[in-house]
Amino acid sequence: MTGVAPVVRLSGDVARQFAHLPVEQAVEAVATHLSRFWEPRMLRDLVSRVQADEPGIDPLVGRTVRERLAADPGPTDRRA
Amino acid sequence: MTGTRDERVREIVTRYAAHRGPLLPALHAVQEDLGWIDRDDAAVIADVLNLSKADVHGVVTFYADFRDAAATRHTVSVCRGEACQAVGGQELYERSVSRFATIDDVTVTEVFCLGNCALGPSAQLDGRLHGRLSDDRVSALTQGWS
Amino acid sequence: MILAPEPDLGTPAVPGDPTLSVTVDGQPVHVAPGTSVLRAAGLAGVPIPRLCATDSLAAFGSCRLCLVEIDGVKGTPASCTTPCVDGMSVATRTPQVDALRRGVMELYLSDHPQDCPGCARGSCEVQRLAAEVGVAEVRYGLGGASHVDDAGDQTNPYFAYDPAACIVCSRCVRACGEVQGTFALTVAGRGFDSRITPGGTNFLSSECVSCGACVQACPTSALEEKAVIELGMPTRAVVTTCAYCGVGCSFRAEVQGEGADTQVVRMVPWKEGRANEGHSCVKGRFAFGYAAHPDRQRHPMVRDRIDEPWRRVSWDEAIARVAAGFRDIQARHGVGAIGGISSSRCTNEDVYVVQKMVRAAFGNNNIDTCARVCHSPTGYGLNQAFGTSAGTQDFESADHADVFLVIGANPTDAHPVFGSRLKRRVRAGAQLIVADPRRIDLVRSAHVEAAYHLPVRPGTNVAFVNALAHVVVTEGLIDRAFLAARCENVEPYLQFIAGPEHSPEATEQITGIPASDVRAAARLYAAGPASAIYYGLGVTEHSQGSTMVMGMANLAMLCGMLGRPGVGVNPLRGQNNVQGSCDMGSFPHELPGYRHVSIPEVRHLYEDLWGVTLQAEPGLRIPNMFDSAISGSFRGLFVQGEDIAQSDPNTQHVHAALEAMELVVVQDLFLNETARFAHVFLPGTTFLEKDGTFTNAERRLGRVRPVFPSVVGKDEWQVACEIATAMGYPMSYAHPREIMAEIAATTPTFAGVSLDRLDAQGSMQWPVRDDSSMGTPIMHVDEFVRGRGKLTETVYVPTTERTTRRFPLILTTGRILSQYNVGAQTRRTPNSTWHPADVLEIHASDAEVRGVHSGDVVELTSRVGSTTLRAVISERMPPGVVYTTFHHPVTGANVVTTDNSDWATNCPEYKVTAVQVTVATALEHTRGVEARAAAVVAP
Structure with a gap:
C-alpha cells in the first residue's frame, strides 16, 4: 500500500464494491458515494490524479471522475 | 484403562x-x-x-460418601439420626472414634439414618449393617482390625 | 447518618395486571397473579422480616423468618414462597408468628458474632432484625462457635469474604447464578459445616468475574466492599449513568462528604435502571478509582514544541493560545486546515457543543468522532436499510427472543451486563448461534451452550451472511408477507442472493464454516418465531463492515424479524456514548440527527439559530485528517477524550501525521499517548463530574449527574464554548439543560427530550417526538423510518489484506472483561490484577510449528510494523488466527494494524491483519517453568 496516494486507495475501495454493476450504474453509484462522503480537497486531489493518469487508479474510478466529477463535484442536495 | x-x-x-x-x-x-x-x-x-x-x-x-483420598481398608459408619441418638448413638460414635483413633486403616464417619431405627444404635461396619450395637459387639465384630 | 438502601420487596415483580385483591394486616393491595405474599405485604406497606429473600432473586424459602398466618390456611407458611390468591387475608404479626420468628432469629443470633463489625456499621442486618422481631435472650449461647474463627478471603481487590458473619442464606450463590450467570459460588459441606465458597479455592483464583452481585445480595457483612470496611457507610447517593460500555448501566454513586470533599464509597447498580435492572460488571461497580488517581491532570499546560517540557498555565492563557493558534493556521492555510474530534466518552451536551464549535467557529465540517473507528459502519448500514442509524430494539426485547444470532461480539467480556441477560434467556430455553472466529465464552460456559458455533474466518463475514440469506431464500423460509408489505428492491435482491455462488457449499472454502452448519443455523434463525441479531466490532471493523451491516439487515427483513419484541438488528456499542456522539452530529457529513450537510433546509435551520453560514460539503474523517496532515493541508487538531496515538490503526502513520501538525490540542483526563504530540493540554472531567446525558446502545438517554464538582474547574462544554468565543464566535450556555433544549429544538428525534423531563420521568429512548412521548423502545413497528426497508445486493469483495507465505496468520483484536479499550481508566485501578498485560492467543498447531510455548515472548510482525508480547496457547483460537487485546500501550497492537478500512466509512479494518509470529530469540532464556507458570493465569 505504500506509494499509493490515500485518495487512490480509498476510491479503489469504493469502486470495487460496485464493480459487479453494469458500468453506467456503477459510475452513478461511485459518483454518489464520493460526493456524499468525501471532503472537497480529497475530490480535487483525486480529479487531478486521474487527469494526470497516475498509475494504480481503478478504471471505474477513472471513468467516474472523468464523466461525473471532473466538471461538477456533484448534486447539491445529497440526502440518502 | x-x-x-x-x-x-x-x-x-x-x-x-x-x-x-x-x-x-x-x-x-x-x-x-x-x-x-x-x-x-x-x-x-x-x-x-x-x-x-x-x-x-x-x-x-x-455428600459424606464422596471421599477425596483412597478408602481405608475398613469403615465404620455410625448412625447419628434421632432414633439412634435416643438409644446411645452419640456415645457409640464417640467411642468408635477413640477406639480407632490410632489405627490408620480405619475411617469412622457419621451417617444420618440407616433406616434401622427400631434396632438402634446402628452402624455399618465395612458396609454391612448392624443393629443394637454395644461396645462389646463392636469389639467382637472388628477383631483383627489393626 | 446512614444512607437508606433502595426498597426491596423480597421477591421479583411478576408481569401482568394487578387482578388479585389481597389484604395484609388489614391493608388492601392489588397484585398480579403469581406475586408472592411477601411482595404483596411490601407493596401494602407492611414489610415482613426476612434474610434469604431479595427482589432480585427467585424465592428460596430457607430463612424461615417471613412466616405468616393466612385465613383458611393451616400452619404458618413462608410468605416468600406462597403465591397470593384472590381474596386472601394475611396476618404478619400474630402471637404465634411473633413467637416463631423470635425463635428462628434466636438461632441466627446464636450463630452470629456478638461483635459483628457489619452490625455495628449498619451493613449487616442480623442484629438489627433481631431487635426488630424482639429477641430478648438467646438460650443456645452466642457467637457462632462453628465458624466464627474461619479464615476470611481478601484476595479479591474490591471485596472481602468474612465467614464469621455469614448466615449461609445462599443469596450470594443464587445471585451469581440467576443474575450474573457465572455459578462461581456454592455452599460446600452441610449442616454446621456449610460454608459459602467460590468452588473450594479463593475468590481471585476462582471462576468469579467480580461483578459484585454477591456483595450486593448479601444481607450480612460476610461479603462486603473493602471500601465500606475501610471508609464506613456512605451517607449520600447520586443516581447516574456508567461511563464504560454502551450498555449504559444506571448506578447509585454512594458517597460520603459534600462538594469537593466528596469521597465515593461504592457504586451500587440501580434497580430502577432500565438498561441493567440492578446488575453491573467489575468495571462499572468497582473500577472508578481512576477519577482520583494521581496521574489525573488538573491544570492546562502548553509548550511550543513537542520535545519541550510542559508549562502549567491558566485556563485563559491556554484557551487564548488555542484560539490564536487555530486562527493563525487558518489565515495561512485556509479555513479547512483545522478540525476537531469529539469523544464518545463525553456527554451528548459536550459533543453537541464541540461539533458546533467546529462547524460554527472553525467554519468547516472537519468534525469526526471516535465512533469512526468502531461503529461508523453501523450508522451507514442501518441508515441505508432502515433509514436510521441505530439499533432497532431495547435490551428488554432480548427477554422475548427465541433465537439469538450473535456475530462478532463477545458480550460476556465487552458488554457483561447484557451478556448476563442473554445467558439468562438462553438458560430459559432460547437457542444461540455464535459466529466468531474465537470460541468465546458464550459458545460454551457453565449452563450455556450455543446450538452452533460458526468460526467465520476473519474478513469473510459478507460471504457468510450471504450464505445464510441464500439458504433462507432458496429453502423457502422467507416471510413473503413482510417483504411485500414492508420492503423494497425485493425481487432484484432475491434473484441476486439465490445465485449459486452464495450457497453455503460454495462459500465454505471462503468462510471456513461447514456448509451443513450454515444451513442448520439459517433454518434455526428463520424458524424463530422471534430471532434477534446482536453484533459488535467483529462486524464493523472490516473493509466490508458497512456491507455486512446491510447483509444482516437483509437477513432480518427476509425473515420478518423486525418491528416487534424479541427480534431486530442490534449493535452492541463499545463506548458509553457512541450512539449519542453519532446522534449529536459528530460525523463530518451530517448535522445532528443524521441529516446530511448538503440539505439546505437543515443547514438553514442551524444557520438561522447560530448566525453563521455553514459549509454544504462534507468535512474530513479522522483518517482523512491524518492523510491531509501528512500532505500538508491539515495543520491543527482539537482532540477530546480519544487516544488516537494508541487506538487508531497503523501507529507509525498516526504518529507521523501528529508530528506534521502545527497545533495539536488534547483534552483528556491523563497525559495519554496522543498528548506526547500535543502543544496544548487541557484537563478533562470524569463522568463523576459531568452533568448531562449519555445515550446507550438501545438509544436510551440516561441522566449523568455530577457526584462532585469538576476537579479542573471547568466542564468540557464550557471549554469548547470558550475556545469558540476566543476565536471570535461567541458561544455560551448557563447549564447543560440549555444545550439539550437547543438539541431538542433543532432535532425532531429529540423534540420531546429535556433534562427536566429525564429527571422527573426517567430515561427515554429516542425518537422522542414530543413532550408527551416517553420514547420508542422498539423501532420500525409499522413502517421503517425510511418508509420501506431496503434490501441491498451485498456483493462479497475480499479484503486486500491477504495472508501470504511471509504473513501466513491473521491477527484479530478484541477486549477482555476487566480492561476497557486503551486502558486509560482501568489500568489505573486494581482491575489490572486480572489482566496485567496483553497476550497473544495462538492455536496449538500454529504454536508448535513455530516452536512457541505458552509464556514465550514472541515477535508479531505485519506488513506495516512489529511488536513483541507474550504468547499463550489457547483452545479458543482456530488454526491460522491469532488474537490480542489492545489495553496496554506497551503492547502496541496498532503498530501492526494497517491503513485498510471500511469502503463506505473508513472504519479501520482492525479485525484482519496478516502477520507472522516468531519466538523473540533474544528472550529464549526466559523459556521455562517460571514463564509458563506465569502464563497460566492468562485466558
Whole structure:
C-alpha cells in the first residue's frame, strides 16, 4: 500500500464494491458515494490524479471522475 | 484403562454426559473406578457436563460418601439420626472414634439414618449393617482390625 | 447518618395486571397473579422480616423468618414462597408468628458474632432484625462457635469474604447464578459445616468475574466492599449513568462528604435502571478509582514544541493560545486546515457543543468522532436499510427472543451486563448461534451452550451472511408477507442472493464454516418465531463492515424479524456514548440527527439559530485528517477524550501525521499517548463530574449527574464554548439543560427530550417526538423510518489484506472483561490484577510449528510494523488466527494494524491483519517453568 496516494486507495475501495454493476450504474453509484462522503480537497486531489493518469487508479474510478466529477463535484442536495 | 487421571475422569464422566441429571451418577462412577474424587477432578467434570467448578465442588462436599483420598481398608459408619441418638448413638460414635483413633486403616464417619431405627444404635461396619450395637459387639465384630 | 438502601420487596415483580385483591394486616393491595405474599405485604406497606429473600432473586424459602398466618390456611407458611390468591387475608404479626420468628432469629443470633463489625456499621442486618422481631435472650449461647474463627478471603481487590458473619442464606450463590450467570459460588459441606465458597479455592483464583452481585445480595457483612470496611457507610447517593460500555448501566454513586470533599464509597447498580435492572460488571461497580488517581491532570499546560517540557498555565492563557493558534493556521492555510474530534466518552451536551464549535467557529465540517473507528459502519448500514442509524430494539426485547444470532461480539467480556441477560434467556430455553472466529465464552460456559458455533474466518463475514440469506431464500423460509408489505428492491435482491455462488457449499472454502452448519443455523434463525441479531466490532471493523451491516439487515427483513419484541438488528456499542456522539452530529457529513450537510433546509435551520453560514460539503474523517496532515493541508487538531496515538490503526502513520501538525490540542483526563504530540493540554472531567446525558446502545438517554464538582474547574462544554468565543464566535450556555433544549429544538428525534423531563420521568429512548412521548423502545413497528426497508445486493469483495507465505496468520483484536479499550481508566485501578498485560492467543498447531510455548515472548510482525508480547496457547483460537487485546500501550497492537478500512466509512479494518509470529530469540532464556507458570493465569 505504500506509494499509493490515500485518495487512490480509498476510491479503489469504493469502486470495487460496485464493480459487479453494469458500468453506467456503477459510475452513478461511485459518483454518489464520493460526493456524499468525501471532503472537497480529497475530490480535487483525486480529479487531478486521474487527469494526470497516475498509475494504480481503478478504471471505474477513472471513468467516474472523468464523466461525473471532473466538471461538477456533484448534486447539491445529497440526502440518502 | 490407561492415560492420565484427567483423561480417565473425562472418559468416565463422558459416559454420563447425555443423561438427565448426570452429576451424581458420574461422581459415583469416578469414585468407583478411580477410588476417590480428587479436588482437581472438579474442573474436568465441570467441563464435560458444562457446569461450573463450584457446582461440582458443592455437590461433592455435600455428600459424606464422596471421599477425596483412597478408602481405608475398613469403615465404620455410625448412625447419628434421632432414633439412634435416643438409644446411645452419640456415645457409640464417640467411642468408635477413640477406639480407632490410632489405627490408620480405619475411617469412622457419621451417617444420618440407616433406616434401622427400631434396632438402634446402628452402624455399618465395612458396609454391612448392624443393629443394637454395644461396645462389646463392636469389639467382637472388628477383631483383627489393626 | 446512614444512607437508606433502595426498597426491596423480597421477591421479583411478576408481569401482568394487578387482578388479585389481597389484604395484609388489614391493608388492601392489588397484585398480579403469581406475586408472592411477601411482595404483596411490601407493596401494602407492611414489610415482613426476612434474610434469604431479595427482589432480585427467585424465592428460596430457607430463612424461615417471613412466616405468616393466612385465613383458611393451616400452619404458618413462608410468605416468600406462597403465591397470593384472590381474596386472601394475611396476618404478619400474630402471637404465634411473633413467637416463631423470635425463635428462628434466636438461632441466627446464636450463630452470629456478638461483635459483628457489619452490625455495628449498619451493613449487616442480623442484629438489627433481631431487635426488630424482639429477641430478648438467646438460650443456645452466642457467637457462632462453628465458624466464627474461619479464615476470611481478601484476595479479591474490591471485596472481602468474612465467614464469621455469614448466615449461609445462599443469596450470594443464587445471585451469581440467576443474575450474573457465572455459578462461581456454592455452599460446600452441610449442616454446621456449610460454608459459602467460590468452588473450594479463593475468590481471585476462582471462576468469579467480580461483578459484585454477591456483595450486593448479601444481607450480612460476610461479603462486603473493602471500601465500606475501610471508609464506613456512605451517607449520600447520586443516581447516574456508567461511563464504560454502551450498555449504559444506571448506578447509585454512594458517597460520603459534600462538594469537593466528596469521597465515593461504592457504586451500587440501580434497580430502577432500565438498561441493567440492578446488575453491573467489575468495571462499572468497582473500577472508578481512576477519577482520583494521581496521574489525573488538573491544570492546562502548553509548550511550543513537542520535545519541550510542559508549562502549567491558566485556563485563559491556554484557551487564548488555542484560539490564536487555530486562527493563525487558518489565515495561512485556509479555513479547512483545522478540525476537531469529539469523544464518545463525553456527554451528548459536550459533543453537541464541540461539533458546533467546529462547524460554527472553525467554519468547516472537519468534525469526526471516535465512533469512526468502531461503529461508523453501523450508522451507514442501518441508515441505508432502515433509514436510521441505530439499533432497532431495547435490551428488554432480548427477554422475548427465541433465537439469538450473535456475530462478532463477545458480550460476556465487552458488554457483561447484557451478556448476563442473554445467558439468562438462553438458560430459559432460547437457542444461540455464535459466529466468531474465537470460541468465546458464550459458545460454551457453565449452563450455556450455543446450538452452533460458526468460526467465520476473519474478513469473510459478507460471504457468510450471504450464505445464510441464500439458504433462507432458496429453502423457502422467507416471510413473503413482510417483504411485500414492508420492503423494497425485493425481487432484484432475491434473484441476486439465490445465485449459486452464495450457497453455503460454495462459500465454505471462503468462510471456513461447514456448509451443513450454515444451513442448520439459517433454518434455526428463520424458524424463530422471534430471532434477534446482536453484533459488535467483529462486524464493523472490516473493509466490508458497512456491507455486512446491510447483509444482516437483509437477513432480518427476509425473515420478518423486525418491528416487534424479541427480534431486530442490534449493535452492541463499545463506548458509553457512541450512539449519542453519532446522534449529536459528530460525523463530518451530517448535522445532528443524521441529516446530511448538503440539505439546505437543515443547514438553514442551524444557520438561522447560530448566525453563521455553514459549509454544504462534507468535512474530513479522522483518517482523512491524518492523510491531509501528512500532505500538508491539515495543520491543527482539537482532540477530546480519544487516544488516537494508541487506538487508531497503523501507529507509525498516526504518529507521523501528529508530528506534521502545527497545533495539536488534547483534552483528556491523563497525559495519554496522543498528548506526547500535543502543544496544548487541557484537563478533562470524569463522568463523576459531568452533568448531562449519555445515550446507550438501545438509544436510551440516561441522566449523568455530577457526584462532585469538576476537579479542573471547568466542564468540557464550557471549554469548547470558550475556545469558540476566543476565536471570535461567541458561544455560551448557563447549564447543560440549555444545550439539550437547543438539541431538542433543532432535532425532531429529540423534540420531546429535556433534562427536566429525564429527571422527573426517567430515561427515554429516542425518537422522542414530543413532550408527551416517553420514547420508542422498539423501532420500525409499522413502517421503517425510511418508509420501506431496503434490501441491498451485498456483493462479497475480499479484503486486500491477504495472508501470504511471509504473513501466513491473521491477527484479530478484541477486549477482555476487566480492561476497557486503551486502558486509560482501568489500568489505573486494581482491575489490572486480572489482566496485567496483553497476550497473544495462538492455536496449538500454529504454536508448535513455530516452536512457541505458552509464556514465550514472541515477535508479531505485519506488513506495516512489529511488536513483541507474550504468547499463550489457547483452545479458543482456530488454526491460522491469532488474537490480542489492545489495553496496554506497551503492547502496541496498532503498530501492526494497517491503513485498510471500511469502503463506505473508513472504519479501520482492525479485525484482519496478516502477520507472522516468531519466538523473540533474544528472550529464549526466559523459556521455562517460571514463564509458563506465569502464563497460566492468562485466558
